[in-house]
Amino acid sequence: xxxxxxxxxxxxxxxxxxxxxxxxxxxxxxxxxxxxxxxxxxxxxxxxxxxxxxxxxxxxxxxxxxxxxxxxxxxxxxxxxxxxxxxxxxxxxxxxxxxxxxxxxxxxxxxxxxxxxxxxxxxxxxxxxxxxxxxx
Numbered sequence: 001x002x003x004x005x006x007x008x009x010x011x012x013x014x015x016x017x018x019x020x021x022x023x024x025x026x027x028x029x030x031x032x033x034x035x036x037x038x039x040x041x042x043x044x045x046x047x048x049x050x051x052x053x054x055x056x057x058x059x060x061x062x063x064x065x066x067x068x069x070x071x072x073x074x075x076x077x078x079x080x081x082x083x084x085x086x087x088x089x090x091x092x093x094x095x096x097x098x099x100x101x102x103x104x105x106x107x108x109x110x111x112x113x114x115x116x117x118x119x120x121x122x123x124x125x126x127x128x129x130x131x132x133x134x135x136x
Contacts, residue, residue, distance in 0.1 A: 072096040073113035079134030082121070086129040091121055 062081070072078050073095040081094050091111070092098075098111030098121070108124040119135035
């Protein structure tokens with residue numbers, strides 16, 4: 001029995017012809033997807049920049065003492081800026097110089113604002129803030 005198919009179009013030949021004609025369509029689709037992804041990445045990068053700017057502004061507004069007076073320790077908002085592990089310079093910048101200091105090189109210092117009945121800030125022997133109690 002004779003093969004009735006065209007001798008020049010074997011199964012492999014048909015695949016090659018299809019690949020040649022389908023390649024531009026597949027390529028356009030792939031290029032379009034890449035462009036869409038690039039556009040989405042650019043949008044996400046813009047959102048990240050805006051979010052980072054917002055975070056920086058919030059950190060700036062929270063990091064500055066509320067009252068720029070000589071007696072900054074009188075403002076409770078300043079006490080709430082304190083964080084465990086701050087050094088003495090950071091605490092002094094926020095609350096001002098302590099009117100009374102109980103120095104102890106073994107346990108650490110305690111700063112009193114304005115005296116024993118007011119608020120205090122306790123430091124460990126390395127000069128890092130461990131505990132505090134804001135004024136009433």
